[in-house]
Amino acid sequence: MNLWMWLLLACLLGYAWKLLGYLVPASLLRNPRMSRIAGTMTIGLLASLTIVNAVASGQALAFDARMGALAAAGIALWLRAPFLVVVLAGAGAAAGLRLLGWS
């Protein structure tokens, strides 16, 4: 139930951001610094989520099959593969490395 509460609050706040853009006078938000922070934060959060999911195991750092997934996804993106192929490459690399015994 607790998770439901945070989940619905996240939905509410997500919608609030979107609506804010439509309701606030353009002059107020047309501050280049605001959109710059929105942009740098998007990059920073996605980079952080990528690395956390690749190496964090609770509060420990682990180098396991997920590193292989990161590398495979990087190669797929380099080759301009579409998003779904990138995701499948990541899953395939992690599953394959586990089959080979690298957990």
Add this chain to the structure above:
Amino acid sequence: MKLLQSPAVRVGLSISIATGLYGISFGALGVTSGLDFWQTMALSLLLFSGGSQFAFIGVVAGGGSGVAAMGAATLLGMRNGIYGMQLNALLQPRGWRKYAAAHVTIDESTATSTGQTDPAEQRRGFWTAGIGIFVLWNVFTAVGALAGSALGDPKQWGLDGAAVAAFLGLLWPRLKGREPVAIAVVCALATVLAVPFVPAGVPILIAAFVAAAIGWFSHGRSDEGLEPDVDPYAEHHQHESTHGDTHGEHRHSGRRPRSGGGQ
């Protein structure tokens, strides 16, 4: 059919299919991260912003608390406010349309709209992409969630690796040039350094703070990092880059087209 002759509608439909399809990966990862079917669906129906949704399940999957998941999802949603402002100036929706438009204001619908020059086309592009993605994203989230529940041990199928790949795939199109790469590296480093010292989920919020500080104190492009995961005009941009960049067509909103788009 007349509507299908509109270039914005055609771009909107193809972007709907491309983006909607990867709802499968969100659905599968949602149910294997520890959320149940309806929690996964609630994110697609109500939060409806790919990055924020993946952030929420990414934090939960890593053992983070609900409040940390909410924090990461909310911070990642800030850019939708900037898109809302751009679209409000562009489309000027009135009455209930404003509230509906807000819900489908995401990277892809914004990019489809701002890539057009004619106001009627901008409107068609926005609504086609917005509604099209909303419908297909939710249908494919359900498909993925049902398939994911049937998989058994998610690790055996490499689904934790799929999550890593999904985040890199969301980040990749935003890494055009040296500055965004530097921001990404600094934030990734800050995250790794923080992991042993703070509870799961919190390192992501620390990285967000570092990124916001970089944005506040440094001067650079004001639209850095604001681009869609699937670029509706990728082919057009590639074409453009081989013939020299002519930005005249994209006169709106300061979103400059990028050459050689991601996917």
